[in-house]
Amino acid sequence: MTIEVRVPTLGESVTEATVATWFKKPGDAVAVDEMLCELETDKVTVEVPAPAAGVMGEIVAAEGETVGVDALLATITAGEGAAPAPATAPAPAAAPAPAAGGGSVDVMVPTLGESVTEATVSTWFKQVGDAVVQDEMLCELETDKVSVEVPAPAAGVLAEIVAPEGATVGASAKLAVISSSGAGAALSAAPAAAAAPAAATAGKDVANAPSAEKAMAEAGLSADQVTGTGRDGRIMKEDVARAAAAPAPAPAPAPAPRAPVAAGDAAREERVKMTRLRQTIAKRLKDSQNTAAMLTTYNEVDMTEVMALRNEYKELFQKKHGVKLGFMSFFTKACCHALKEVPEVNAEIDGTDIVYKSFVHMGVAAGTPTGLVVPVIRDADSMSFAAIEKAIAEKGKRARDGKLSMAEMQGGTFTISNGGVYGSLMSSPILNPPQSGILGMHKIQDRPMAINGQVVIRPMMYLALSYDHRIVDGKGAVTFLVRVKEALEDPRRLLMDL
Structure with a gap:
């Protein structure tokens, strides 16, 4: 057939x-x-x-x-x-369980994404001898960018764990072996396995990370004893570690002389291995500093007109397009406009060549519970305000949920980083190689300004452009930032392509 x-x-x-x-x-x-x-x-x-x-x-x-x-x-x-x-x-759910003495199924590393060749086994949710149901999560892998959960390819009993926690595995490595001779027990355990997550998340609208559920069980903690820092209060593995370490260290069995201060400090320290994502962030940021001739120029923008325009149309905008009108679409449009006039900020160095891009793939930095990621909005220069807002909202949610693919974080030509959402008044962003420019947004703060000889209070924001001085001269960098400022202070310029 x-x-x-x-x-x-x-x-x-x-x-x-x-x-x-x-x-x-x-x-x-x-x-x-x-x-x-x-x-x-x-x-x-x-x-x-x-x-x-x-x-x-x-x-x-x-x-x-x-x-x-x-x-x-x-x-x-x-x-x-x-x-x-x-x-x-595994047979369909209605089919009888395989007979005892059946074969075995290898659990392999799934496809990790473009250019990703290895991962680290962070957590096993099952132990050898445990019954497993098809598609039940067996373990979690960490790559440079994302966490990958590995489901069971078949029902049975976990017979062998080939790659223990902490092991680094290749893109096609074997992780474990499932014996199908125990598929009957696994199928009978399916209702209990399905009920467990529901019980663990009772009273919550979101599910906790599987690795956190395992850590809570090992530490003897319940969900109400742990404060979640993930999306919508989702409990992460690090939250469980903090909750478990919260009680004061147990006293020594017998009285002992007062320990030196250094030893006491050591007892209150916690050593945690960096995740692969954090290691990659650290390496890329340092590589950026070591490679690029990085310089930052600053300016400030009066947000009065953008805020007025947004307040006037935000309800109508949301009603028509189904998404809120934020500031990011204005900044994205302003940057795309400025990049046309100063193309070297949208270029990159390849050996002894400068590669100029006639398109803008805009990276939008997003903070997540596991670290900073930069999803890319492709061809942002040809998108409408509504399309930009929808893309940013969708990719931001996927970033916080850890569901971005590698392809979605590659190929950016310019980046915007909004530290203002955390209250930052001014900072110098670091380039995202091989890009030659990154714009830092900051907190909007009312300040007294001299306007036409009068002191008035205006909502002001500091802007910072970090750029690679190897291909972007000071004149180009300042011109870029001035064009962004002009477009934001008079948004009509964006409509008129001025």
């Missing part, structure tokens, strides 16, 4: 994708749910699993081709020469 492999649903408003990579070729044996290919859209990277076990037949859409939703990608001849995994793959 021939089974068709088709393009899955790509997401709201996404109608086409590009075939990026085929992991199988005609004649290869494939297991059910094994990844066959990877599709790229302008928003996300989508993996296409095998709908059945068998032999790879014809590849209809080759790498590089653009395909629509539900388009035919390939065919599979079911049953013939099937890969070993299907023999132990």
